Amino acid sequence: MRRLVALVLLPPLLLTACATVPLTGRKQLSLIPDSQMNAMSYQQYDQVLAESTLSSDAKATAMVQRCGRRIQGAVEDYFRANGLSHHLDGYQWDFNLIESEQVNAWCMPGGKVAFYTGILPLCGDEAGVAVVMGHEVAHAVAEHGGERMSHQLALSLGGMALSEAVKDKPDETRALWLTVFAVGAQYGAMLPYSRTHELEADHMGLIFMAMAGYDPRTAPEFWQRMAAAGGQAPPEFMSTHPSDETRIRHLKEKMPEALAYYQH
Ligand SMILES: [Zn+2]
Numbered sequence: 001m002r003r004l005v006a007l008v009l010l011p012p013l014l015l016t017a018c019a020t021v022p023l024t025g026r027k028q029l030s031l032i033p034d035s036q037m038n039a040m041s042y043q044q045y046d047q048v049l050a051e052s053t054l055s056s057d058a059k060a061t062a063m064v065q066r067c068g069r070r071i072q073g074a075v076e077d078y079f080r081a082n083g084l085s086h087h088l089d090g091y092q093w094d095f096n097l098i099e100s101e102q103v104n105a106w107c108m109p110g111g112k113v114a115f116y117t118g119i120l121p122l123c124g125d126e127a128g129v130a131v132v133m134g135h136e137v138a139h140a141v142a143e144h145g146g147e148r149m150s151h152q153l154a155l156s157l158g159g160m161a162l163s164e165a166v167k168d169k170p171d172e173t174r175a176l177w178l179t180v181f182a183v184g185a186q187y188g189a190m191l192p193y194s195r196t197h198e199l200e201a202d203h204m205g206l207i208f209m210a211m212a213g214y215d216p217r218t219a220p221e222f223w224q225r226m227a228a229a230g231g232q233a234p235p236e237f238m239s240t241h242p243s244d245e246t247r248i249r250h251l252k253e254k255m256p257e258a259l260a261y262y263q264h
Pocket of ligand 1: 135139193197198201236
């Protein structure tokens with residue numbers, strides 16, 4: 001029944017509440033205003049930082065922040081060149097390195113990035129950090145979190161006017177947020193992204209890292225190391241979404257496009 005409701009509802013929604021993902025051009029459902037996503041993001045980011053210990057390794061922290069600024073610059077350049085700068089309105093970029101054994105990193109809406117020291121050995125060097133940075137920033141600027149929340153909202157609220165529901169039901173919206181961004185000291189990870197979102201973040205991240213001056217050929221090497229390490233990683237870095245072979249093949253397919261930006 002639920003599925004039937006969704007099928008009836010989605011076509012008009014897709015006409016009125018559709019956005020386009022920068023770079024890939026994929027159409028996505030977008031029911032939650034960026035300003036609302038960013039406000040929830042900034043609040044939770046502050047909370048995560050308050051509950052965490054920042055790394056005391058000044059050199060590693062500087063590397064993560066330098067890499068972050070370079071990826072940010074690439075994103076801003078790409079968006080400006082394509083008339084998409086409004087997508088970044090309200091962004092408050094932030095890059096922090098958290099002391100933790102977790103093999104983890106994420107970027108929340110509005111450019112709030114956290115790296116965990118546990119992922120640095122797998123990154124190896126700054127180009128490896130750029131693979132992860134580009135991928136996580138891509139999830140944020142492609143608004144994958146908002147898209148997931150929009151789908152859940154469409155399913156859970158049925159026939160209500162959805163834009164009204166978002167305004168009138170802050171508690172429900174907040175609860176939806178937590179189903180997507182369960183990022184806290186106790187969880188440590190966002191829920192796994194879909195295969196579509198993972199491959200899209202890989203593609204966009206590859207372009208952003210290349211534009212930022214990092215060799216994109218580092219990316220398939222990183223994901224191969226991640227696959228070999230397996231096991232203890234949180235969902236975002238588990239090797240099943242998509243399969244390792246699919247991910248590596250897809251990255252290699254996009255490599256000529258990325259190398260054209262790198263050699264520019
Ligand atoms: Zn991802």
